[in-house]
Amino acid sequence: MIVIDNPQGFIKWYGVFAAxxxxxxxxxxxxxxxxxxxxxxxxxxxxxLTDTAGAYKLSSGWLKPKKSFEFNDSAWVSADTxxxxxxxxxxxxxxxxxxxxxxxxxxxxxxxxVNKQVTRLRDGEASTYHSLIKGKDRLxxxxxxxxxxDSYWGSYxxxxxxxxxxxxxxxxxxxxxxxxxxxxxxxxxxxxxxxxKIKFVVLEPCIDNPRHIYELSEGKLESIRFDCLAxxxxxxx
Numbered sequence: 001m002i003v004i005d006n007p008q009g010f011i012k013w014y015g016v017f018a019a020x021x022x023x024x025x026x027x028x029x030x031x032x033x034x035x036x037x038x039x040x041x042x043x044x045x046x047x048x049l050t051d052t053a054g055a056y057k058l059s060s061g062w063l064k065p066k067k068s069f070e071f072n073d074s075a076w077v078s079a080d081t082x083x084x085x086x087x088x089x090x091x092x093x094x095x096x097x098x099x100x101x102x103x104x105x106x107x108x109x110x111x112x113x114v115n116k117q118v119t120r121l122r123d124g125e126a127s128t129y130h131s132l133i134k135g136k137d138r139l140x141x142x143x144x145x146x147x148x149x150d151s152y153w154g155s156y157x158x159x160x161x162x163x164x165x166x167x168x169x170x171x172x173x174x175x176x177x178x179x180x181x182x183x184x185x186x187x188x189x190x191x192x193x194x195x196x197k198i199k200f201v202v203l204e205p206c207i208d209n210p211r212h213i214y215e216l217s218e219g220k221l222e223s224i225r226f227d228c229l230a231x232x233x234x235x236x237x
Contacts, residue, residue, distance in 0.1 A: 058082075061194030069186045072206045080199040084186070087206040094169040094212070094226070098155040100143055101130060108168065109139070119235050129158065131237045136163040138237045139226070157210045158235060160226040173214075175221055182214065182221045 065071035074085040112132035139160035165176035
């Protein structure tokens, strides 16, 4: 990953590139999108400009996502939080597609203590959840099956938080890794000013849930949280 410590020079270079491209193609090389975004109590006006080389200028600096990240052309900065929208499969299955409880012991979640709980929700329906706990780490999973002929099994993360460095996601992201290592998993370049400002990175899935919330502190990844906004909030670990 390239950390851009001279964003003005970077912007100037991209400005020349965009001008040449527009002159040759006769097309507009930038798109604007301005709006107000909220994460917790943080709100801010932010602007995103897209250029032809795959780099993105936000209100606080530049970044360039990797192709493997499957960036969905939507990003913004609100106070100390960077939001990125992705369609990558790992955002839905950060520990792999664990189809049922029997696969937990052979997955990236081996070593977790598993408790099965049946909860009757307000609508009267009973649902079975799996609470996974290991040290400071905890997850709440729900296994689902489609009753169609091509039945599909899958695990869905209702919520979770990781604070120990013993558990890694499928892309090798884990608590305790350096901020540079973390960013290089998703980006090929980010300017130093933007990286220094950011304390939280939120990955929003382009379809459905859950979203990932990564907390950065003192140059390291401090914690990882998962939050399914459309899931039942009555169930605890």
